Amino acid sequence: xxxxxxxxxxxxxxxxxxxxxxxxxxxxxxxxxxxxxxxxxxxxxxxxxxxxxxxxxxxxxxxxxxxxxxxxxxxxxxxxxxxxxxxxxxxxxxxxxxxxxxxxxxxxxxxxxxxxxxxxxxxxxxxxxxxxxxxxxxx
Numbered sequence: 001x002x003x004x005x006x007x008x009x010x011x012x013x014x015x016x017x018x019x020x021x022x023x024x025x026x027x028x029x030x031x032x033x034x035x036x037x038x039x040x041x042x043x044x045x046x047x048x049x050x051x052x053x054x055x056x057x058x059x060x061x062x063x064x065x066x067x068x069x070x071x072x073x074x075x076x077x078x079x080x081x082x083x084x085x086x087x088x089x090x091x092x093x094x095x096x097x098x099x100x101x102x103x104x105x106x107x108x109x110x111x112x113x114x115x116x117x118x119x120x121x122x123x124x125x126x127x128x129x130x131x132x133x134x135x136x137x138x139x
Contacts, residue, residue: 003082003095024088030079030100035063092127
């Protein structure tokens with residue numbers, strides 16, 4: 001499988017490049033889709049008319065060509081997350097493509113010494129079958 005890598009961040013809804021424990025690494029991205037109505041431009045978050053910057057917390061995606069609007073949940077449910085990874089368990093390097101759906105997982109926070117629930121995109125290693133999580137970065 002050959003994945004299409006983004007040439008700029010403006011093509012992406014989501015992008016991350018991380019180093020995992022035990023020499024593992026992950027590069028994951030979700031490319032924007034074409035407008036389902038006019039098929040001319042990519043769907044994106046609306047822009048602030050004063051500053052011209054994207055409204056990051058907006059709950060909808062808009063086509064710049066025709067003005068078609070789609071709710072964030074239904075739009076992101078159709079997207080695919082492309083992943084290039086090196087498994088931290090078996091050192092296998094491969095590619096994967098999963099739906100861009102974040103699920104709640106329970107993890108142990110070593111700093112706070114307690115369990116916490118975080119959102120993550122989950123996929124399995126193609127060689128050893130172990131579960132690998134791309135957690136949402138928390139501040």
